Amino acid sequence: MPELPEVEALAGYLRERAVGRRVERFEVAAISALKTYDPPPSAVAGRTVTGAGRHGKFLDVQFGEDLRLVVHLARAGWLHYREAFPSATPLRPGKGPIAVRVRLDDGSGFDLTEAGTQKKLAAYLVSEPGQVPGVAKLGPDALAADxxxxxxxxxxxxxxxxxxxxxxxxxxxxxxxxxxxxxxxxxxxxxxxxxxxxxxxxxxxxxxxxxxxxxxxxxxxxxxxxxxxxxxxxxxxxxxxxxxxxxxxxxxxxxxxxxxxxxxxxxxxxxxxxxxxxxxxxxxxx
Structure with a gap:
């Protein structure tokens, strides 16, 4: 399971590589992974990636000032950054490892994937991180606590x-x-x-x-x-x-x-x- 250091590194990599890029498409292949319905996934398209951070073990990707993708990777989830995707064909819902794909305007982007049969990766599209139940319950950050x-x-x-x-x-x-x-x-x-x-x-x-x-x-x-x-x-x-x-x-x-x-x-x-x-x-x- 990705923990604080790995999620911090993933956020840092997204800040370095994805911030400033515009989202071409936001695709959901595993419907069960997306835990929210308002705003819809289509709301992400056309927005610019403006930041990335974390809350405990939750990854937080920001699109503008009022939309965030908050992700808990669970035990078998991961983020794979792609410099180019093998196909422009939209993902189809299915049983493969890809749960969510974010395509950016320079042809790059990232997949949120999950291996195994126990699908527990959770993605939320929200305006504030505190709207995610798991984030709202978090205690102080273990690395920052005095x-x-x-x-x-x-x-x-x-x-x-x-x-x-x-x-x-x-x-x-x-x-x-x-x-x-x-x-x-x-x-x-x-x-x-x-x-x-x-x-x-x-x-x-x-x-x-x-x-x-x-x-x-x-x-x-x-x-x-x-x-x-x-x-x-x-x-x-x-x-x-x-x-x-x-x-x-x-x-x-x-x-x-x-x-x-x-x-x-x-x-x-x-x-x-x-x-x-x-x-x-x-x-x-x-």
Whole structure:
């Protein structure tokens, strides 16, 4: 799933490449992906791309002063920028990976695509980002939150720190991958309970959050959309590295699997050398 650093990089790439271009056509191939009906997709044609930004993990593309395309890429969504499209023929609704296509006046443009069978990519045409329910519920930006805000938000929700850190209503922008990386950097168990964390631990978690996200944003900045996934993988120390040695201590990175996700961690760095067997056993190593 694209998280704060990748969405920030995608927005930056659109600012560099698409801002100032006029939209020739706005095509919707996956009707279920477009969650709004007023204004209609036809309202985008003829408008100029005037900016691009993000709200947490939501991408925000601006067309003039009063129209925005706000997108949540979900787990398997992505943005592909095209210097030229293979055909001028309009897209037809179907079962392919393309959900939305934006054609620009210089022949370039971008596709919003989604792989797999679970189609959860969500696109909204709105006049203000706050009209998107997910954006309206977002907590403070995880990279921008100062220490008092960060501590207040983490202590506002009692639970396992991994889940609280990825709760977009608490702090926005952190997902499964970077939460693993942040907790590894902070030397905290993913199952530590937030209201049991000391002031020192929370301060260390804040430092780790800013460092991990800041480094990822720096590495992703200027990268083409097609290169971002590889750049993300190259910077990971524990996430998606189960069975490999921890680059900090050399211990074997372990994994805890859930119904539809998993987390990775280093026992030596994070849990006093004790492996996390599952959620029922996690109480033993907090």
């Amino acid at each position: 220490l008092p805000t960060f501590v207040e938000r983490l202590r506002s929700r009692r639970g396992q720190v991994k889940g609280v850190l990825t709760d977009q209503a608490v702090l926005s922008g952190v997902g499964n991958a970077y939460s693993d990386e942040i907790l590894h950097a902070a030397r905290l168990s993913p199952f530590a309970i937030t209201d049991r964390l000391t002031d020192e631990q929370l301060a260390g978690l804040h430092v780790a959050t800013r460092a991990v996200l800041g480094d990822a944003v720096s590495r992703s900045s200027g990268q083409r959309a097609a290169e971002l996934k590889g750049e993300k993988r190259s910077g990971l120390k524990v996430h998606a590295r189960a069975g490999l040695p921890c680059p900090v201590c050399g211990d074997t990175v372990r994994e805890v699997s859930f119904a539809d996700s998993s987390l990775q961690y280093c026992p030596t760095c994070q849990t006093g050398g004790k492996p996390l067997a599952d959620r029922r056993l996690s109480r033993l190593v907090r």
